[in-house]
Amino acid sequence: MQEPNQSPPKRGPLRITVPSRADSFLRGFTAVIGGPLGRRSDPGRVDPGFFSVERVIILMTTLGALLMLLAKNPCRVLGWGGTNPYTYACYSDWVPLFSARGFADNPWAPFSATAEFEYPVLMSSVASAVASLVPQSATSRSLIYFDMNLVLVAILWMITVLCTLRMTGRRPWDAAMVAIAPGIILAGSINWDMWAVALLAAGMLAFARKHTVLAGVLIGLGAAMKIYPFFILGAILVLAIRTGRLKTFWVTGGTAAGTWVLVNLPYALAFPKSFMHFFNFSSERGAGLSSFWHAWNVVAAKNPGMISFDAQQISRYGLILFFLCCVGVVLLGLLAKRTPRLGSMVFLIIASFVMVNKVYSPQFIVWLIPLFVLALPRWREFVIWMLVEVAHFYGLWNYLASTSAEDPHKAFPMVGYVVLVLAHMIMLGYLMYLVARSILDPRRDPIRAVGQEDPLAGEFAGLGDKFTLRPWLPKAKKHYETAGNKS
Secondary structure: OOOOOOOOOOOOOOOOOOHHHHOHHHHOOOHHHOOOOOOOOOEOOEOOOOOOHHHHHHHHHHHHHHHHHHHHHHHHHHOOOOOHHHHOOOOOOHHHHHHHOOOOOOOOOOOOOOOOOOOOHHHHHHHHHHHHOOOOOOOOHHHHHHHHHHHHHHHHHHHHHHHHHHOOOOOHHHHHHHHOOHHHHHHOOOOOHHHHHHHHHHHHHHHHOOOHHHHHHHHHHHHHHOOHHHHHHHHHHHHHHHHOOHHHHHHHHHHHHHHHHHHHHHHHHHOHHHHHHHHHHHHHOOOOOOOHHHHHHHHHHHOOOOOOOOHHHHHHHHHHHHHHHHHHHHHHHHHOOOOOOHHHHHHHHHHHHHHHOOOOOHHHHHHHHHHHHHHOOOHHHHHHHHHHHHHHHHHHHHHHHHHOOOOHHHOOOHHHHHHHHHHHHHHHHHHHHHHHHHHHOHHHOOOHHHOOOOOOOHHHOOOOOOOOOHHHOHHHHHHHHHHHHHO
16 A cells, blocks of 8 residues: 555556557468567567667668659659650659759749749748759759759658657557558659648647647648648647637647748748749649549540539539538537547548549648558558559559550550549548548547547547537437436
């Protein structure tokens, strides 16, 4: 029995969840190495020596970065001209943009009154800053530009993995999915999207640790790279309404908005036409590759009886569909029996945006992978998803190669492209269904299955419900009325 003046015993480190023991899919692959981890082992409490979880995952990420370089090496060796980027699936925006957008002549080309650079301000700053480091006298300057950007992406990938690891609580091995994700290996070096991914991951980690102002700053910086990090504020708002802690939303959201304005306002005032080009380009562009809209229009072009969608229609319908999806996520969050986890809500919102958006670029997969790991870390679903995405990735570049193929026998069939686009969208829709189901039935939630609540809850952690829509459900309403009559 503890003496009255005796200090309470120190709480030891938490026992971590090991995938080879907890995940039925991975457990089946462990036979060749002696089976799953034994029951008498005590991971998380026993010193693992040099090979801690974090160090192993860092090594895995390093391997992933080397594979990323290897995937792009055909273009590095043979060049990005002609059909090489499509034939070898090694396309990257960095090389053509280096010449086409004037970086070769003026590294700060986007920052002028007549510039037409179709990216947000902070991404333009990164593109220019890297271009300014390329020596003017060097040969193969575009290759140097590519290599420098790839090194930065590898660093950002590492940051994203480490942030994810620190957000998984008792499941640190879940971050291994981000470390070795084929989707990031293949698509992470297409564009500068990893900057937004890393900033959002860091912002979510700051939020989880109750640093709401820092979280807002990081989210705002991420949104100045790509707009999608702003969507986390919708998930935070739902949790704020449920728990009655609206201050957390206002602080985080206000700081994020203020940061975005501080980054964008000087550029908007100095170069208003160039600033608006990104928004005008986004509004006026047609259906992007790999989107539902593009697949539909490709089929419609071969079938005169089908209608096709122009840029304005796609913008309008896409916005309406995204709004309806957001309403659905809000209702889901307010009708669930238990407060949903932040990671699940964020995944549903951003996946909805990707699904209905006019553009579903191949690199958008890097947005979703870390969020999936925080929402539904199951290896079976992850592996199947990655297999579908890899098939879609190579199918897309084969389709583009076929549009310029001199030999018609080498053409990739249009139906193959459409099927692969539908497959990767259906797979994402299925993952969204599984996440929504885990919100409605927490017993299916792998995070809560190991005795955790929400590692990302931050200031919402431990707070009860102040407002939900459950009393308005027919069965629940009858229950509340009966309870009221008894009282």
